[in-house]
Amino acid sequence: MYSGVIVSVHFDAQGIRLASAVLTSECPWQTISQVRRIPEGLLLVRRGSSQTVAIPHQALSPEAIAFLTSSVAAAGGRVEQNG
Numbered sequence: 001m002y003s004g005v006i007v008s009v010h011f012d013a014q015g016i017r018l019a020s021a022v023l024t025s026e027c028p029w030q031t032i033s034q035v036r037r038i039p040e041g042l043l044l045v046r047r048g049s050s051q052t053v054a055i056p057h058q059a060l061s062p063e064a065i066a067f068l069t070s071s072v073a074a075a076g077g078r079v080e081q082n083g
Contacts, residue, residue: 007023
């Protein structure tokens with residue numbers, strides 16, 4: 001939707017925060033119902049919403065992916081291993 005916009009992504013114990021010149025979004029881990037692995041990266045699905053958040057592979061280290069997926073799973077979300 002916002003092609004060419006740089007988005008910073010921050011993970012911590014509370015959740016994920018996305019920020020750019022056009023948006024700021026906070027997603028506590030318990031609000032993420034599912035992580036889907038897609039060819040471009042990871043797709044986060046929000047609970048009770050059709051809103052998704054796509055994060056490209058090049059934005060995440062293997063350690064960041066492991067932290068994100070384990071945090072979502074610990075909060076009761078589903079992690080799809082194959083996309």
